[in-house]
Amino acid sequence: MSVISQKDFQCSEIQSELDSQFAICTTPFEAMPFLEAVLATQVAAGISQSVSDGMGKVKTVNVTYDQRALESSATVATGARTCDSTNETYNNYTTYEIDPTTHITYGEKFNVADLATVCQELPAYFAKKIAKVIDVIERKAATQLSNEVVQWVGAWGSNVTADNGSNELVVSTLVTEAGKAVDYSAMPLIDLSLMQTGYCAPPIIVGGSKLYTYGQNIAAGCCATTGVNILDMANQFGKAILYDKRVEAALGSALKSIVFQPGALAVITYNEFNETTLIGANYAKMKVFSPRTGLPIDIIIKDDCGAISITGYFVGKLVGLPNDMFAVGDEYRGVTMVNKILVTNAA
Secondary structure (H helix, E strand, O other), rough: OOOHHHOOOOOOOOOOHHHOOOOOOOOOOOOOHHHHHHHOOOOHHHHHHOOOOOOOOOEEEEHHHHHHHOOHHHOOOOOOOOOOOOOOOOOOOEEEOOOOOOOOOEEEEEEHHHHOOEEEEEHHHHHHHHHHHHHHHHHHHHHHHHHHHHHOOOOOOOOOOEOOOOOEEEEEEEEEOOOOOOOOOOHHHHHHHHOOOOOOOOEEEEHHHHHHHHHHHHHOOOOOOOOHHHHHHHHHHOOOEEEOOOHHHOOOOOOOEEEEEEEEEEEEEEEEOOOOOEEOEEEEEEEEOOOOHHHHHHEEEEEEEEEEEEEEEEEEEEEEEOOOEOOOOOOOOOOEEEEEEEEOOOO
């Protein structure tokens, strides 16, 4: 890769960057709490390591699991004890795949001759361009992964009475929309339904603005869009309530939200490069991590006769728990620890 000396730069005018002179948000700190929450709580490290192994062909990982036995299969008996059993069970498995050829990409290009008017050291200029590439790809990835969460929504437990038949827990946040009086029954109903569905960790609720503002009104585990330790907030308050425009868009309504148990969702990724920079005659290849979320992104920098290209690539997908973890007849059949909540208020 070519090296450009600072002595080649000539600045005929005094320059200063816009964002250093005005209080503006040319690069707003855009909220993406769903992505941050999943990455902060995921535990599927083994899957991630498996799909990242080897060359760039489709990766397939089979994960086995054992359904719990039905309570009805245990019997009350009298008489002598026996030494054998007729119950024979087998492991189930689910498959996770990732295709390295399907990726999110964005690139920036500039000419070496243009650097004469930039008045900025080359390393700083490269860093700024790479940061811009990462920012665009990260936002696109947040949208992709938010859209993918819908496919992992499972059923509420069979004892949940407020399920509307569409796997949505129906709650009221206001006694009436016109009166604006808070309906305090929503949060106890959510808590009861989560318990009846077998949640065993403080849940994270993310998505629609209606439930987010309700959380603000009652100040229960509320509220954040970014910039906090989401899991700590969930543990401290019993739950975390977050607004995410991308999840809201994926669900198609400000009245709908997703609730999930930490660890029930994970982002699996594939990278062609590692942290060691591979340098050729006119290129450099490396893996970098987003300073915000930690997403791993491949970066290629190429010098084509003075035309510098900086291109980033992200390969990843959202995965969750299979919907047949529990046997037919189990009260938790269809439960994936990812559920939908629908706010319906009287006029």
